[in-house]
Amino acid sequence: MNTVLSVENLSTYFKTDKGIAKAVENVSFSLNKGEMLGLIGESGCGKTTVAQSILRLIEYPGKVVSGRVLLNGRDLIKASDKDLASMRWKEISVIPQSAMNALNPIFTIGDQIMESILIHENVSKREALKRTKTLLELVGIDGERWRSYPHEFSGGMKQRVAIAMALACNPKLVISDESTTGLDVLTQAQVIALIKNLQKKMDLSVILISHDLPMVTAICDKIAIMYAGNIVEWAPTEDILKNARHPYSQALLNASPDLGNPEKEVVSIPGSVPNLVNFPNSCRFHTRCPLAFDKCRQENPEFKEVRNGHYTACFLEGVGNHG
Amino acid sequence: MDKSNLLNVSNLKKTFIKKSGTFLKRKKTEVYAVNNINLEVKKGEILGIIGESGCGKTTTARMIMRLMKETEGEISFEGVNLCNLKDSETNKIRKKMQMIFQDPYDTLNPGMRILDILMEPINAHEKNLPYQAKYQRVVEAIEAIELRPAEDFIHRYPHQLSGGQRQRIAIARAIILKPSFIAADEPTSMLDVSVRAGILNLLLDLRKKMGLTMMFITHDLSTASYMCDRIAVMYQGKIVEIGPTKKIIHKPSHPYTKALVAVVKDLNHFIKNREKLILDGEVDSTKEEKGCPFVSRCPHKEDICHSQVPNLEAIDNGHSVSCHCHTELLERTS
Amino acid sequence: MGNQKWKKYWQVLTSNNIGLFGLILLMIFLLIAILAPFLAPFDPTDRVGAPFTKPNSQFLLGTNDVGQDILSELLYGTRISLLIGVIAAFISILLGCLVGIVSGYYGGKVDALLMRLVDLVLVIPFLPLMILLAAFIGPSFWNIVLVISLISWASPARVIRSQVLTLKTKGYVEAAKSIGTNISVVLSRHILPGVIPIALSQFVLAASHSILIEASLSFLGLGDPFTKSWGTILYYAQARGAFLTDAWIWWVLPPGLLITTLVIGFAFTGYSLEEILNPRLRKER
Numbered sequence: 001m002n003t004v005l006s007v008e009n010l011s012t013y014f015k016t017d018k019g020i021a022k023a024v025e026n027v028s029f030s031l032n033k034g035e036m037l038g039l040i041g042e043s044g045c046g047k048t049t050v051a052q053s054i055l056r057l058i059e060y061p062g063k064v065v066s067g068r069v070l071l072n073g074r075d076l077i078k079a080s081d082k083d084l085a086s087m088r089w090k091e092i093s094v095i096p097q098s099a100m101n102a103l104n105p106i107f108t109i110g111d112q113i114m115e116s117i118l119i120h121e122n123v124s125k126r127e128a129l130k131r132t133k134t135l136l137e138l139v140g141i142d143g144e145r146w147r148s149y150p151h152e153f154s155g156g157m158k159q160r161v162a163i164a165m166a167l168a169c170n171p172k173l174v175i176s177d178e179s180t181t182g183l184d185v186l187t188q189a190q191v192i193a194l195i196k197n198l199q200k201k202m203d204l205s206v207i208l209i210s211h212d213l214p215m216v217t218a219i220c221d222k223i224a225i226m227y228a229g230n231i232v233e234w235a236p237t238e239d240i241l242k243n244a245r246h247p248y249s250q251a252l253l254n255a256s257p258d259l260g261n262p263e264k265e266v267v268s269i270p271g272s273v274p275n276l277v278n279f280p281n282s283c284r285f286h287t288r289c290p291l292a293f294d295k296c297r298q299e300n301p302e303f304k305e306v307r308n309g310h311y312t313a314c315f316l317e318g319v320g321n322h323g
Numbered sequence: 324m325d326k327s328n329l330l331n332v333s334n335l336k337k338t339f340i341k342k343s344g345t346f347l348k349r350k351k352t353e354v355y356a357v358n359n360i361n362l363e364v365k366k367g368e369i370l371g372i373i374g375e376s377g378c379g380k381t382t383t384a385r386m387i388m389r390l391m392k393e394t395e396g397e398i399s400f401e402g403v404n405l406c407n408l409k410d411s412e413t414n415k416i417r418k419k420m421q422m423i424f425q426d427p428y429d430t431l432n433p434g435m436r437i438l439d440i441l442m443e444p445i446n447a448h449e450k451n452l453p454y455q456a457k458y459q460r461v462v463e464a465i466e467a468i469e470l471r472p473a474e475d476f477i478h479r480y481p482h483q484l485s486g487g488q489r490q491r492i493a494i495a496r497a498i499i500l501k502p503s504f505i506a507a508d509e510p511t512s513m514l515d516v517s518v519r520a521g522i523l524n525l526l527l528d529l530r531k532k533m534g535l536t537m538m539f540i541t542h543d544l545s546t547a548s549y550m551c552d553r554i555a556v557m558y559q560g561k562i563v564e565i566g567p568t569k570k571i572i573h574k575p576s577h578p579y580t581k582a583l584v585a586v587v588k589d590l591n592h593f594i595k596n597r598e599k600l601i602l603d604g605e606v607d608s609t610k611e612e613k614g615c616p617f618v619s620r621c622p623h624k625e626d627i628c629h630s631q632v633p634n635l636e637a638i639d640n641g642h643s644v645s646c647h648c649h650t651e652l653l654e655r656t657s
Numbered sequence: 658m659g660n661q662k663w664k665k666y667w668q669v670l671t672s673n674n675i676g677l678f679g680l681i682l683l684m685i686f687l688l689i690a691i692l693a694p695f696l697a698p699f700d701p702t703d704r705v706g707a708p709f710t711k712p713n714s715q716f717l718l719g720t721n722d723v724g725q726d727i728l729s730e731l732l733y734g735t736r737i738s739l740l741i742g743v744i745a746a747f748i749s750i751l752l753g754c755l756v757g758i759v760s761g762y763y764g765g766k767v768d769a770l771l772m773r774l775v776d777l778v779l780v781i782p783f784l785p786l787m788i789l790l791a792a793f794i795g796p797s798f799w800n801i802v803l804v805i806s807l808i809s810w811a812s813p814a815r816v817i818r819s820q821v822l823t824l825k826t827k828g829y830v831e832a833a834k835s836i837g838t839n840i841s842v843v844l845s846r847h848i849l850p851g852v853i854p855i856a857l858s859q860f861v862l863a864a865s866h867s868i869l870i871e872a873s874l875s876f877l878g879l880g881d882p883f884t885k886s887w888g889t890i891l892y893y894a895q896a897r898g899a900f901l902t903d904a905w906i907w908w909v910l911p912p913g914l915l916i917t918t919l920v921i922g923f924a925f926t927g928y929s930l931e932e933i934l935n936p937r938l939r940k941e942r
Contacts, residue, residue, distance in 0.1 A: 042515040140603055184375035185542055186579075186601055186620075189586040193594040211516065214545070218590035255520045257549035259572060259587045266549060268521030272485040388835050417837030429828030434850050443846075447838045496836070 003070075004173050004205045005054070005092075006030040010067030012046075012053045015060075019278040023049045023062070025229045028303060029311075031173070034203045036196070038216035038237075041226030044273060047209050048097075050226070051175050055094065056084060071173065089120050093171040095179040095195075099158035102165065103150040109136075109161045110146025116168045135164040139194060156187035163194065167202070174199075175207045180215075192219060213252060217241055222309075225249050228273055228284040231303065235310035245312040247289045283315070291316060329504055329536045330364040330387065335396035337382055356382045358560035360396075361635070364504070369530065369537040371551030371568070373544060373583075379560040380540045384506045387538070388422045389413050400504070418448045421497035423507040427489035427514070431481040437492055438477045441465070444500050464495040467532075468525060487518030491525065498529060506538040511546065523550060544587045548572050553641070556580050559616035562635060566642030576644040578621050598622065615647065623648050676929025682922030690735045697729035701885050709904070718907040721890075722897040730885050731911055737886035738919065741798070741871045745805035746864035750856055752806065753813030758848065760814070761821025772818070778811035787870065791879035798881050801874060805867045813859040817852055824851045858930035865923030872916050887912040 012024040024046045031037050041047045053064050056076060069076040071092060076084065096102045104112060110132050117128040133143030139160040150158055159179060166174055176195060180188040196219050199206050210216050216223060217237055224234040225248065233246040244250045251269045258264050271288040283289070286296040295315050303313040337357040344350040357379040364370045372380045385391040387398055389405060398405045400420060408416065421444075424430040431440055441461040445452065452460075465473035468491040481489055490510060497505055507526065511519040523546065529535060539550050547554050548568050555565040556577065564577040575581045582601040585593045593600060602620045614629040615621070621628065627647045635645040671677050689696065698717075699705045704724040705716075712719045718727040760771040790804045824830060824847070833843050874880050875888025878896075882889060890912045894900070899908040 042517060185544070185586060186375065186582055189590065189593055190597065190601070190603060192590070193597050196594055213516065214587070215590060219594070252516060255516050257520075257523075257545040259545045259548055259584070260589075262548060262569075262572070266520035266523060268487075268519065268524070269517035270521075272487065272518070273515075390831060390835055414837040414839065417835065422832070422835045424828050424832060426828055430832050432827075432829040432847055435846070443833060443838055443842075444836045447836055447842070493832070496832070 002033040003030050004033050004035075004072060005207075006068075006070040007050075007054065008068045008070070010050065010053055010069060011065045012049050012058055012062060013065050014062040016277055021277045022229055022279055023276060024053060026300075026303065027067070027226075027229075027231050029224050029231060029234050031205050031207065033172070033205055034199075035222065036199055036206045036208060036220045038220035038223045039207055039209045039226065040211060040213060040216050040223065042211060042273065045226040046229040047226050048177055051094070051177050051207070051209055054175070055088065055092065086120070089116060089169040089171060091171055092173045092175070093166040093169070095159075095163050095166045095174060095176040097178045097181065099155070099162040099179075100150075102162050103158060105150050108147050108149055109153075110148075113146070113161075113165050113168055116165060120169045131168070132164075135167060136161075138167070138198070139164045154187075155183055156191060159183065159187075159191050160194065163191070163198070167198070170202075171204075173205045173207070175209065177209045178211070181210070181212075188215075213256060214258075225252065228279075229276055230284055230300075230313060231311075232285065232314070233310075233312040234303075235312070239307075239310050243310075245306060245310070245317060246285075246314050247291050247316075248285050249312075251288075283313075327365050328363040329366045329401060330538075331397075331399045332360060332362050332383075332387065333397045333399075335360040335383065335386060335398065336394045337379070337386060337391070338394045355379075355560045357386070357393075360557075360560075360562055362555055362562065362565065364536055364538060367530075367534060367536055368552040369539050369550055371547035371554040372538060372540045372557060373542065373547050373554055374557035375542060378557045380557050381508055383557075384422065384508055384538060384540055388420060388506055389417070390422075414447075418500050419502050420504040420506070421500065421502045423490075423493055423497050423505060423510045425509040425512060427486050427493055428481075430493050431489055433481055435480070436477070437465070437479055437481070437484075440481075440492065441496055441499055444496060448500055460499060464499040465492075467498065467529070468492070468495045470495075485518070486514050487521060490514060490522055494522075494525065494529070498533065498535075501533065502535070504536045504538075506540070508540045509542065512542070519546075526550070544572075544583050556583070561616060561645065563617065563646070564642075564644045565635070566639070566644075570639065570642045574642075576638060576642070576649050577617075577646050578623055578648075579617050615645075673929045673932065675925045676932075679922045679925025679927075679929065682918060683926060686735055686739060686919050686922065689732060690739050693732045693736055697726075697732040699726040699729045701725055701729040701733045711903075712907050718911060719904070721893060721908065727890070727908060727911070730890055731887065731915060734885050734887045734890060734912065735915070735919075737798075737884050738868055738871060738888070738916070741802055741805070741886065742864045742868035742919075742923075745802045745809070745867040745871070746860050748802065748806035749810040749863050749867075750813050750860045752810035753859065754817055754852065754856055756810065756814040757817030758821050758844065758852065761818040762825060762844065762848065768818075771814075775811045775814050778808065779815075781808075783808050784873070787874060788877065788879060791874055796879055796881045798884055801871055801880055804874070805870050809863055809866055809870070813856070813863060816859055817855060820852055820855045821848060824848050854930075854933075858927055858933075861923050861927035861930060865920045865927065868916065868923070869920055887916050 007030065008028050010024060010027045014021040014023050027050055039047050039050065052058050054069050054076065058064055064077055067077065071087065103109065113132045113135060114128045117123065117131055132146055136146060137143045141157065141160055153161065162179065180191050183191065192215060195206065198204065208216060208220055217240065220237055222236050223240045224231050227248045233240065233244065233249045240249060244253055254267045255269065257266050269288050274284065274287050281300055282298060283296040283301055286292040289296065301313045301315045303311055305311050306317050335357055336355065336359055338353040338355055341352045341354050342349060343352065360383060372383065374380045382391065386393045393406060400416065403416065405413065405416065438461060441464055442457060445457050445460055461477065462473040465476055470476050470488060470491055484492065511522050514522065527550065530537060539547065541547050551568050553566065554568050554571045555562050556579065557563065558579050564571065564580045571580060572584060575584045585600050599622055602622055614631060615633050618624050618628045625648055633645045633647045635643045637643045638649065702725065705726055706720045706724045708720060708722050708724045710716055710720040716726050721727055756771050760768045787804055787808060791800065794800045830843060830847050833847055871880065871886060872888035875886050876891045876895065878892050880886060880888050891909060894908040899905050
């Protein structure tokens with residue numbers, strides 16, 4: 001068995017003034033060793049909440065109400081705080097959305113990377129410094145720059161430092177939460193290239209959370225598409241590109257222009273994302289789905305395997321041709 | 324000057340003063356936000372301006388829209404030089420040129436109803452119209468941006484609309500006076516992918532119906548290729564390459580454009596050949612560079628690139644590039 | 658949104674105990690001021706009893722040196738103190754708004770000049786200046802108002818200027834400019850609505866300052882000796898040696914307490930208004 005992470009029926013709800021917001025509901029997927037999974041969806045679809053639930057960073061008024069998150073067979077949801085603390089960084093770590101927030105402006109980047117090594121591992125200071133320098137070299141920064149402060153780096157370089165920090169304790173699983181959003185196109189590509197190369201080199205498992213479909217399809221092995229708190233489709237990238245089953249996935253693929261295909265007419269999805277507070281038990285996409293029928297308005301379809309490794313949640317599945 | 328040009332920009336420059344040093348040794352350095360830009364926008368076309376954040380694309384648009392004063396240069400619109408106009412004359416010309424802003428959450432006053440927001444341009448330019456006629460104009464504008472029925476939206480406040488709908492209202496405000504020129508500053512970058520396409524198609528549709536001329540600013544090459552007839556690529560305050568969209572996409576000539584196209588066309592190819600396409604350099608726009616602005620990240624640089632600023636030179640019909648090492652330039656000289 | 662917004666403000670204000678308390682205090686004082694003729698047992702200017710009478714069933718707080726009823730003086734004094742506070746605060750906020758908006762919106766040299774003027778007013782030690790001004794232009798109701806306004810417009814001007822600076826960078830202000838809307842419309846439709854809430858909270862705070870200043874001036878004998886404010890009551894109490902005898906309990910303490918309570922009422926209301934208008938200060942609920 002080489003499954004690193006397995007998320008089963010995870011649901012995270014938030015209490016609001018107006019009722020319960022089902023931010024993440026019944027999400028299941030798994031990740032193999034050395035695999036790169038793209039978790040994509042539009043803003044507010046719950047992809048970051050999934051990541052936070054996995055890391056148990058959900059705070060009041062949010063709560064993980066059900067499900068299991070198995071990291072190498074151990075349930076993170078039930079783990080004690082002490083176990084969890086020892087697993088963060090060493091087994092699972094995060095490259096945050098904004099490196100500005102991850103780096104403390106008053107310490108040198110070397111100090112900060114060293115600190116995370118020293119806290120989690122029993123090594124000497126000298127050893128930690130040596131590793132810090134190696135890590136910086138690994139992400140393409142001169143090791144001697146460990147004495148620099150965060151403000152001396154450009155945005156892309158800070159993101160590299162954040163990557164180095166995430167890798168400080170040799171984790172098996174790295175979650176990159178929109179870590180390239182806000183960077184310039186080329187810088188973004190360079191950071192993504194770095195993550196991809198490191199993933200191959202260190203045989204990492206990576207969850208790449210993003211809203212950028214072309215980028216994710218280019219580098220991920222598998223893709224999970226989220227809509228309004230549900231994963232609607234989870235399949236190998238090739239299958240998504242050639243044979244997307246869920247109407248939302250198809251619509252998403254048709255929504256952005258393609259440089260390689262200038263004749264492609266882009267089509268938007270009518271309507272807008274439903275309010276998740278007190279959402280009725282129906283398919284969450286039915287308000288915008290061109291193929292919706294009565295059943296879609298009354299029940300939420302089951303998320304099930306339709307072909308080898310290809311999961312989707314749609315009542316039209318098996319009924320006949322659609323799309 | 325070519326008669327078919329709606330807008331002509333020549334030698335446009337904008338500098339900011341950066342103060343540094345201590346009290347007694349105060350140093351003032353000029354930083355170029357826009358450095359000697361020349362471009363023309365032909366009647367009826369969509370010109371894309373593409374570049375990374377801080378490259379000066381928004382500054383250029385703001386100067387053209389007279390929201391910012393240029394340091395040097397000339398902007399002529401329908402044959403009128405905008406740079407020498409008095410404020411009252413500028414306000415008059417604004418009827419013909421409008422701007423669409425990036426952030427739909429920021430561009431509509433949260434305390435005003437859609438009706439009041441759309442009345443604003445009419446009141447600014449055609450105050451004497453009877454109320455019924457003004458109201459009719461507002462309804463027409465809302466229908467033109469495909470929010471139907473208009474009566475449903477007219478009395479709402481912006482916070483009752485989704486991001487895409489707000490951006491549509493912003494577009495309605497820009498077209499309500501039937502301008503001839505619109506500058507759109509990243510109108511879709513804050514929107515979700517699923518509504519983005521709707522805004523792009525709406526703009527294309529409006530251009531067809533109203534005969535609009537547009538300047539479309541974006542950082543996304545695929546959006547630009549979908550929207551634009553011609554694309555100008557900006558880097559560090561300069562246009563490094565300009566030409567018809569097809570040429571830019573299929574025959575990019577500047578190393579910066581090449582890298583951009585590579586990233587968007589095939590990210591995997593870019594990842595494998597990264598070193599050949601771009602270097603991991605850092606750019607400091609405050610530093611005075613003698614040579615080419617791209618030199619610190621350029622994988623093909625030669626000695627000359629460090630010492631001399633390249634000029635924008637035509638390499639093909641309507642396709643110009645600013646690079647010393649461009650192959651066709653080299654071939655021609657040798 | 659307009660109506661809803663105010664509803665929300667009202668909710669936050671009333672859900673905030675301090676703010677509600679302050680508001681209730683203010684209401685009570687307002688009622689006292691309006692109903693003074695009905696509440697007061699005597700006309701405060703009439704000599705109704707023997708001088709220096711101790712509190713008894715007829716004169717609940719005794720009489721002063723000329724035989725006027727102190728309780729009636731206090732009740733009527735609420736009118737003057739409240740009126741001076743509100744008028745002075747209003748004028749200083751008006752001045753502050755004007756300076757703040759001009760300075761913030763136009764920027765550049767105008768801004769630099771006005772802000773240095775503000776700095777000047779802010780750093781001048783205000784008590785000596787006030788005494789000097791009051792002594793120079795002579796004591797009267799309107800002169801007191803003038804003096805207070807002249808020294809308290811500066812800090813609201815600062816606050817309002819910074820608000821204008823943020824409003825100015827809003828997309829909708831820039832959009833209005835690019836449409837060709839002229840400056841007066843931009844100011845009145847886009848800038849002013851954003852300034853008014855801030856001005857309101859500044860006004861309440863300024864009112865509490867003004868009341869304190871009025872009391873201090875009157876106490877020092879620089880107020881109008883013919884209007885009955887709490888400050889003048891204290892002035893006469895001090896001048897007639899009430900501080901040295903038992904009389905301080907009914908002559909000095911009550912006006913002192915009233916001043917404190919009114920100022921607290923204004924201050925609490927002002928602070929909670931600030932909290933409402935500045936969401937960053939809003940408590941996590």
